[in-house]
Amino acid sequence: MAGNRVRGITIEIGGDTTQLDKALTETDKQLKKTQTSLKDVERLLKLDPGNVELLTQKQRLLADAVAGTQERLRTLETAAEQASEALASGQISQDQYDALQREIIETQHDLEELTRTANDFDIDRAIQDAEERLNDLRDAAEDADDSMDDLTDSSDGASGGLGRLTGIAGGVAIAIGQKLVGALTSAIDGLWNLDEATEEYRAAMGKLNTAFEVSGFSAEAAEEAYQGFYNILGDTDTAAEASQLLAQLIDNEEDIAKWTKIAAGVYGTFGDSLPIEGLIEAANETAKTGQVTGALADALNWVGMSEDEFNESLEKASSEGERARLIMGNLTTAYGEAADAFYENNETLIETREAQSELNEIQAILGESIADLKNKFFDLFGPWLIEAIKFATVALEGVIWVVNKIGEGLAWLADKIQFVLSLIPGFGGASKKLSSLAQQATAAGGGSREGAYSLRPVTAESLPYLAQGTVTRPNSPFVAVVGDNPMEPEIVAPYSTIKQAALDAFAEAGGLGGSTRVTVNFTGSLAQFVRMLQPQITVETVRRGPQFVQ
Numbered sequence: 001m002a003g004n005r006v007r008g009i010t011i012e013i014g015g016d017t018t019q020l021d022k023a024l025t026e027t028d029k030q031l032k033k034t035q036t037s038l039k040d041v042e043r044l045l046k047l048d049p050g051n052v053e054l055l056t057q058k059q060r061l062l063a064d065a066v067a068g069t070q071e072r073l074r075t076l077e078t079a080a081e082q083a084s085e086a087l088a089s090g091q092i093s094q095d096q097y098d099a100l101q102r103e104i105i106e107t108q109h110d111l112e113e114l115t116r117t118a119n120d121f122d123i124d125r126a127i128q129d130a131e132e133r134l135n136d137l138r139d140a141a142e143d144a145d146d147s148m149d150d151l152t153d154s155s156d157g158a159s160g161g162l163g164r165l166t167g168i169a170g171g172v173a174i175a176i177g178q179k180l181v182g183a184l185t186s187a188i189d190g191l192w193n194l195d196e197a198t199e200e201y202r203a204a205m206g207k208l209n210t211a212f213e214v215s216g217f218s219a220e221a222a223e224e225a226y227q228g229f230y231n232i233l234g235d236t237d238t239a240a241e242a243s244q245l246l247a248q249l250i251d252n253e254e255d256i257a258k259w260t261k262i263a264a265g266v267y268g269t270f271g272d273s274l275p276i277e278g279l280i281e282a283a284n285e286t287a288k289t290g291q292v293t294g295a296l297a298d299a300l301n302w303v304g305m306s307e308d309e310f311n312e313s314l315e316k317a318s319s320e321g322e323r324a325r326l327i328m329g330n331l332t333t334a335y336g337e338a339a340d341a342f343y344e345n346n347e348t349l350i351e352t353r354e355a356q357s358e359l360n361e362i363q364a365i366l367g368e369s370i371a372d373l374k375n376k377f378f379d380l381f382g383p384w385l386i387e388a389i390k391f392a393t394v395a396l397e398g399v400i401w402v403v404n405k406i407g408e409g410l411a412w413l414a415d416k417i418q419f420v421l422s423l424i425p426g427f428g429g430a431s432k433k434l435s436s437l438a439q440q441a442t443a444a445g446g447g448s449r450e451g452a453y454s455l456r457p458v459t460a461e462s463l464p465y466l467a468q469g470t471v472t473r474p475n476s477p478f479v480a481v482v483g484d485n486p487m488e489p490e491i492v493a494p495y496s497t498i499k500q501a502a503l504d505a506f507a508e509a510g511g512l513g514g515s516t517r518v519t520v521n522f523t524g525s526l527a528q529f530v531r532m533l534q535p536q537i538t539v540e541t542v543r544r545g546p547q548f549v550q
Helices: 020-047 052-088 094-120 123-155 158-192 199-214 219-233 236-247 254-273 276-289 294-301 307-316 320-345 347-422 427-443 495-509 526-541
Strands: 010-013 016-019
Touching (some): 010 020, 010 052, 020 052, 020 199, 020 236, 199 219, 199 236, 219 236, 219 276, 236 254, 236 276, 254 276, 254 320, 276 294, 276 320, 320 347
């Protein structure tokens, strides 16, 4: 969320006046939590797409995300109504008003995307698919069990039973083998996609390690900080963010354990109401400026510590590092007992999160290996594939160019053929013969005509009109209406007659020198052929001479 855009804008909600960014804090916090959970569910669904529990959680989280975004949009729209008056009275600047409008547009877009995703998600079908897979598994197990029973029975039947042993054992082997192959295929598929499933986790760990290395600490320190926060929060993104911020606050690696204990006490006391990453960010800013700010003020005030007195103590500190130690010491005193109670009361939960963190790390290592394998595969075959694609693209472009030019040439040729055929005698007689054939077929009521053909019954409604022309296959006669084109003459003749007329016309015009066949032997690539052919087609396209068609 882009909460900084609306900073400094005051609105009235339910009779109370408050800063807009404060009014959005709780909604944004819940939305972030929902989105983080949704990402986690999506990651697990990549490994187990048919898990009913995960599918149910996804549906619920999508609904929560839509509802939260709708609430956020309503708050922004309320602020926009009041902002128009505030802008006119000079209470806010034009930049603030424009930023608010951009925030509304972004939230509207987020709501549309979430709504579309929620509407497209069909949990009933997903659950049905999962149930079908479970039923298939159960059926296969029952089949295998029946086969084993048959095998046992057959072993008691002396020679007859032994005779069936091979076939039954084969059936058992097939049933078990099919399930093993199916399980192996599913496992391979999940393993092959593990790089995608762990991409966000690996990216977060990469940022975390970078932050600690820049601050002069080791990767082991980064891992210690992340594990400590993850045990408390159970969320990868939040734990990684808090750890990154901590890298800028501490002076030595021993401070990591102290800050994670502070986090345990704060989280155990106030939960999500006081975000840990916000607390550490505020501690960083306070150490730099010497003035208590943000979530740190809440952490002090909510346990009865005076913010003013703490500011006086900060003024006496001579450096940023001394102020950071002062903050850490006071928070340790305030939340030390709460931290001990948190660890004691959540021992099992912390062990579970440690196991999950270890699993995430192992999966990330495997995902990194899969990503390396894919990269090496591309390094080996990628250049060849790219060149093949480039060659295919050039070839296809050449084919498209040739087809276009041939189309232009055919249009020119059609005009010439039409003129030539209009000069050939005998086509009028062919038209009369076809009319006679139609009359015979109609008179016979569709019966058989003497000869090799049999015509279906003909009615006036079934007669096709050939104003646009047609092409008929050999030995497939039909009755049709010709001469119905009101704009130009129609040609009705065998293909061989038209082809011969066209060749004769070319011969008379000197186009082919009287030859009816031209053989060209060409060895080379398609691109070379296109480059050689282009000038000739261009010459024919712009050729000047007598007009054959009036």
